[in-house]
Amino acid sequence: MTNNQAETMNDDSTIISISKLNKWYGNFHALKDIDLSVNKTEKIVICGPSGSGKSTLIRCINRLEVHQEGSIIVDGVELNDDVKHINEIRSEVGMVFQHFNLFPHLTVLENCTLAPIWVRKKSRNEANHMAMELLEKVRIPDQADKYPGQLSGGQQQRVAIARALCMQPRVMLFDEPTSALDPEMIKEVLETMIELAESGMTMIVVTHEMGFANKVADRIIFMDEGQIVEQNDPETFFNNPESDRTKLFLSQILDH
Amino acid sequence: MRSAIIQGVLLFIVCYALLSIYQTTIFNLEERGIKTSTSFFDSVAPFKVGFSPFLDYELGKTTYIEIFYIGVLNTILVAVLGIVAATILGFAIGIMRSSSNWLASKFSLVYVEIFRNMPLLLQIMFWNFAIFLAFLPPPKQSLEFGVFYLNGRGLQTPLPIIENSNNFNIWLVTIFFSFIGVYFFRRWAKKRFFETGKTLPVFSLSLVFIILFTTLMFYALGGPLTIELPVLGKFNFKGGAQLPLPLFSLWFSLTIYTSAFIAENVRAGIASVSKGQIEAARSIGLSRSQMVRMVIIPQALRVIIPPTISQYLNLTKNSSLAMAVGYEEVVAVWANISLNQTGQALIIIAMTIIFFECCSLFTSFVLNIYNRRIQLSER
Ligand SMILES: Nc1ncnc2c1ncn2[C@@H]1O[C@H](COP(=O)(O)OP(=O)(O)OP(=O)(O)O)[C@@H](O)[C@H]1O
Numbered sequence A: 001m002t003n004n005q006a007e008t009m010n011d012d013s014t015i016i017s018i019s020k021l022n023k024w025y026g027n028f029h030a031l032k033d034i035d036l037s038v039n040k041t042e043k044i045v046i047c048g049p050s051g052s053g054k055s056t057l058i059r060c061i062n063r064l065e066v067h068q069e070g071s072i073i074v075d076g077v078e079l080n081d082d083v084k085h086i087n088e089i090r091s092e093v094g095m096v097f098q099h100f101n102l103f104p105h106l107t108v109l110e111n112c113t114l115a116p117i118w119v120r121k122k123s124r125n126e127a128n129h130m131a132m133e134l135l136e137k138v139r140i141p142d143q144a145d146k147y148p149g150q151l152s153g154g155q156q157q158r159v160a161i162a163r164a165l166c167m168q169p170r171v172m173l174f175d176e177p178t179s180a181l182d183p184e185m186i187k188e189v190l191e192t193m194i195e196l197a198e199s200g201m202t203m204i205v206v207t208h209e210m211g212f213a214n215k216v217a218d219r220i221i222f223m224d225e226g227q228i229v230e231q232n233d234p235e236t237f238f239n240n241p242e243s244d245r246t247k248l249f250l251s252q253i254l255d256h
Numbered sequence B: 001m002r003s004a005i006i007q008g009v010l011l012f013i014v015c016y017a018l019l020s021i022y023q024t025t026i027f028n029l030e031e032r033g034i035k036t037s038t039s040f041f042d043s044v045a046p047f048k049v050g051f052s053p054f055l056d057y058e059l060g061k062t063t064y065i066e067i068f069y070i071g072v073l074n075t076i077l078v079a080v081l082g083i084v085a086a087t088i089l090g091f092a093i094g095i096m097r098s099s100s101n102w103l104a105s106k107f108s109l110v111y112v113e114i115f116r117n118m119p120l121l122l123q124i125m126f127w128n129f130a131i132f133l134a135f136l137p138p139p140k141q142s143l144e145f146g147v148f149y150l151n152g153r154g155l156q157t158p159l160p161i162i163e164n165s166n167n168f169n170i171w172l173v174t175i176f177f178s179f180i181g182v183y184f185f186r187r188w189a190k191k192r193f194f195e196t197g198k199t200l201p202v203f204s205l206s207l208v209f210i211i212l213f214t215t216l217m218f219y220a221l222g223g224p225l226t227i228e229l230p231v232l233g234k235f236n237f238k239g240g241a242q243l244p245l246p247l248f249s250l251w252f253s254l255t256i257y258t259s260a261f262i263a264e265n266v267r268a269g270i271a272s273v274s275k276g277q278i279e280a281a282r283s284i285g286l287s288r289s290q291m292v293r294m295v296i297i298p299q300a301l302r303v304i305i306p307p308t309i310s311q312y313l314n315l316t317k318n319s320s321l322a323m324a325v326g327y328e329e330v331v332a333v334w335a336n337i338s339l340n341q342t343g344q345a346l347i348i349i350a351m352t353i354i355f356f357e358c359c360s361l362f363t364s365f366v367l368n369i370y371n372r373r374i375q376l377s378e379r
C-alpha cells in the first residue's frame, strides 16, 4: 500500500521517462540502452567527451532524431510515429541550439510570436504581449524590432531562449548554448539560464560550463560512447567521481 | 578628392575616345557614300510584316519607324509570355528537384541537365521543325486544352475585348482607387494596433474589399470587358486570338530552356536554407506546411529571386534567335530586314543595342530595388 502510493507519487512528479533507448546512425550505435527519468522542475546537466551522444540524446526527446528501440514518454505522451504526438510534445518542449537558429527574415518579436500565433492559435496581440514580457525577462525588450543579424551572439541566444519560452514549454532542452559565444557573452546567457532555473523550469542542459553545473544542477550526467557512465549530484560528481572515465574527463576540462 | 579627380579625368578620356570613334566612323561612311541619317524613319517600308497584334500594319503605308515599334512590341510580347510560363514551370521543376520522392527528383534532374545544356537555337529548331510543324494537326483536328486549341498554324486563345473603352478606363481608375483605399486602411490599422493593441484580419479584409469592389464596379459600368472564346468555323477558328506557330514555338522553347535555369535557382534556394532553420521550426512545433510557408520559402526566395531576374533578361535577349523560325521580333524585322533594305547599319544597330540596353538597365533597376529592400529587412 505504502509502496504503491510512493510509486504513484513518483509517477506524478516524473515529466520525462526514457527507458532502454537505443539509437543507430546506419551501423553506428550512437545511444546504448539509455534509462533516464526526469522529475518536474529538475535541472539536469549532461556532459561528456565529443561524440559521446549528448546531442543525440536530447534531440531524441523532441524527435529531431528518431530512435529505433526503447520508449520516450514526455508528460504522459509516448513519442512514436504519430505526428499528433510529435507536435504535442514539441509544443511542450522548448529547445535552444548551439548556433541560435533564429529566423533571419523575421524580427526578434516575430521570431518569438511565430509559434504562439500559428501553433497555439493565440491572437497576435496576446502573443506580442507575452513575447515582450519574456524579452524583458531576458533583458532585450529594446531590440524587439531588430533583425537577428543586427544582434550580438549573446543577445541572439537570449532571443532564442525567449522564443522557446513563448510556447510556455514544460521542459527546456539546451544543446551547448554557450559554446559558440565569446567569454563576455557566455556570462549574460548563463545568467539568463540561472534565472530560468530559479523560476522552476525543468531543464536538461548539455554544457561544459562546470561552474553553471555546480550552481544549478540537481543531477549531473556523464556520458561516454553512447552510454550513461555516471550520474550524481554536483557535490559527489566533482569531489568523488565513481568511474575512472569521469575522473579523466574532469581532470581534462578542469585543467583548462 | 583625389579619386574624384582621377574619375573625372577617366570620364573625360572615355568621352573623348567615344567622340573620336563616332567622328571617324561618320567620316569613313561618308567617304564610301553611305549616308547616316534618320530620314528613312518616315519612308514606307516595302516589305510585309505578318504579325502585329498591337499596332495596325498595312503594306505600303507602314513606315520604318513603325516597323521598329512593331518589332520591339513583338519582342516584349514573347518575353513577357516566356517569363510568366518559365517562372511557373521552373518553380514546379525546382520544387520537384528538392522533394524526397526519388522519381520526381531524378526526373527534374534529367530535365534540368538536358534543357540547360543543349544549345537554345537547336532546341528552337527541334521543337518548331521536328515536332510542331511535323506533327501538329490542321485546325479542324486541333488539340484541345480547355479554352485553348493547338494546331499546325499556332495556338488559339481567348481574347479579352474592351466593349466600351470609356467605361473600361473608368473601371481601371476605380481599381486604382480601391488599392489606394486599402493602402490607407492598412496604415490606419497599423496605427491602431500600436496605440490600442487591437488587431484586425487586415489582409483578408483588404482582399475581400478589392474583389467585391472591382466586381461591383465592373457590373455597375455595364461590363466594359468581355472575353471572346475561339470557335471552330468551317476551315479555321473564328474569334479569340491566335499565337502563330513561330511565336508559339519560340515561346515554348524559351520557356523550356529558361525554366531549366530557374529550376536550378529554386533548388539552390531551397538548399540554402540551413538544417538549423528547419530544426528550429520543428522544435517550436510548426507543422510541415507552416514550416514551408513561413520559414523555408521566405528565406529561399532571397536566394532565388536575384538570379531569376537575370534569367528574365537572358530570355529577352535570347528571343532574338526567333530568326530561325521567322517570328517577327526586333532583331528580325529591324536589325535584319530593315537594315538590308536601307543600308543604315549604324543607326539601326545602335537603336537595337539601345533597346536591349534599356531592358538590361530596367532589370538592374528592379534588382537593385529588391536587394535594397532585402538589406533593409536584414540589417
Ligand atoms: N546525422 C548523423 N549521421 C551519422 N552519424 C551521426 C549523426 N549525428 C551524429 N552522429 C554520430 O553520433 C555520435 C554522437 O553524436 P552527438 O552529436 O550526439 O555527439 P555529442 O556528444 O553531442 O558531441 P559534441 O560534444 O561534439 O557535440 C558521433 O560519433 C557522431 O559522429
Ligand SMILES: [Mg+2]
Residues within 6 Å of the ligand: A054, A055, A056, A175, A176
Ligand atoms: Mg553535440
